[in-house]
Amino acid sequence: MNFQICSGNQEKAGVTKKKDIISFSRQAARNSICYLLLYPKDNSPALKIPMKTQGNCDTVYTVGIQGLDWKNYDYNFEINGEEVTDIYARRITGREVWGDAARRPREQKNEPFVPQKEKRRMEQLQGKGILAEKRQKEENCAGKVKSSFYFSEFKWKDKVYEGVKKEDMVIYKLHVRGFSMGMPGNSPRRGTVEAVERKLDYLKGLGITTLLFMPVYEFEEILLLDESKEQTQPKDVINCWGYTVGSYFAPKASYLGKGNNPDNLKRLIQKMHEKQMECILEFYFPKKINPHLIVDVLRYWNREYHVDGFRLLGCPSVAELLAQDSRLSGCKLFFDGFQEEFAKDSQRFGPRLFSYNEEFLYEVRKVLNRQSGSIYEFACQMRRQQEHQGYVNFIAENNGFTLWDVFSYEHKHNELNREGNRDGNNWNCSANCGQEGISRKRQVNELRRRQVKNALAVVFLAQGIPMIWMGDECGNSQRGNNNAYCQDNETGWKDWKRTTASRQLISYVEKLSTLRSAYPMLRSSHPFQMQDYGNKGCPDLSYHSDGAWKMDFGMNRGFLGMFYFGAYAGRKENxxxxxxxxxxxxxxxxxxxxxxxxxxxTALEPAVLEEQEELGEIREFQAEERSVCLLRGEAFSEEKTRKRRKKSESTAAAAKGEKK
Incomplete structure (x- = not known):
């Protein structure tokens, strides 16, 4: 051995490096027997080094190694005879290949037939110890998941990046593999962050400011089947999404691209920041995960990878703990919801808070598909905003139908998931527009296109933050599967084929983003008061119907007019x-x-007019069935107003004279 064993640093968990000493630290129960297992990368036998407690801390086991050539080793821990990876590992080896068959349990592998006579001979050799060294090497090879070292020298160049204000945000949610595997060709970049980086200009062109990534931490995608699933072809079942316990400090090796290097993820985030785009990561933490570990995880990703925010799936008490963490004060934190009193607390110095739930989705779908929706609830959702937190608005995401399927399928079709169509949500508030699934009927497809355009208009014209699910900008379909967590195929991948219909929809999304950006009254960061609190001449927002300045929500008629008074946003137009x-x-x-x-x-194609149509001084406007229309109103100048008033008075006087 070309290194020396010394005392470790028990103050920090996992692996730390100071000068030429690397410390290993692991928490375990009192009186445990702990070892550090060092695996040489040349597959020679592992080294087993005892770990001990120090001082009065009897649950933290450490060891230090001076002079270790760490680039030539991987490591794990052994605790009371059980080998485990380091929960603080910054890199994991053994999962570099997505869905690698070498990691499957022996009973799920298609192993060659071995005669009984040959099996007995091998058992005899094994008993004599002849196969021991060979078995040791095999255990060190592919298929064994190990912790690995990561001491990065990546040079960041994004110090001037300040993030995006909540009123300017447009979110695009994606899955790294699902987003890029459907790209044409056989590039090795497909399925990796390198492929996402190549599409940043495409996303920027859509008006996207924020990318929300489904889990990119290291998780096991090999899905072990239970008795509720069919046992045929188990090798095809993959946990694509990653909502499971994982190695939370390590980026997923198979997503990293060339060399499985974590620096590739840093390059993606740096490139995003150069384009004024944010990176938000999703993390799933079950209740059994220590809250202090969760805090460490988010702090690490913010510090090491310059991540701008996190969407947390887990316990509300942990979300509140994170919301008060001053070390995350420059971040954004997304959770099911926060109380406004908590969010505005002057003693809370944590991250900016955002509410992320399906409330908007269900209320809007019910109105769009005429399924007992409330026009009043719709109106409330369209102005959902609070002073001290933001709201994320979406009508489709990974957990459910795609946007196109919301208007193409009345029922879920998850048969390919091998659970007898029992999985997935049964309550979708969806409709098929006259025919279930793929249709060749022009009338059906035209209605679906209009409904998708209506839905996108709702998302972009609502006051909260619009979010698009991967592929919804081009009419992506999952063939009615509303739980595609295990569909590592064309069903779960974004379709990159550029058809006329997809190009039209992409162009429409681009123009909706431009409209939203151009008119700040649509995306106000403050709640609307529904009154003229500033004495500017009109309420900041008002509701209308077939009569101006009035709306009877009790009748629940399926239409609504919303008038935004531009003066409250510093604009002359309304x-x-x-x-x-x-x-x-x-x-x-x-x-x-x-x-x-x-x-x-939305009844026209293109829906966003290239040249704005002059309507003149009208007092009434007719909208086609199932359509959304946006009008811009400019008030008359004072001089013209005086002339109109004088003309009106003259006309009235003349009429009065004729009457006499």
């Missing part, structure tokens, strides 16, 4: 959105004193 979810055309009353232009009409 906006009016006509929402018509009925199956018949509907007239809307418009506020007077303005000239109107039509910006958006």
């Amino acid at each position: 906006l009016y959105v006509a929402w018509n979810f009925q199956t018949v055309p509907q007239k809307f009353a418009l506020p007077g004193g303005m000239k109107w232009k039509l910006l958006l009409n």
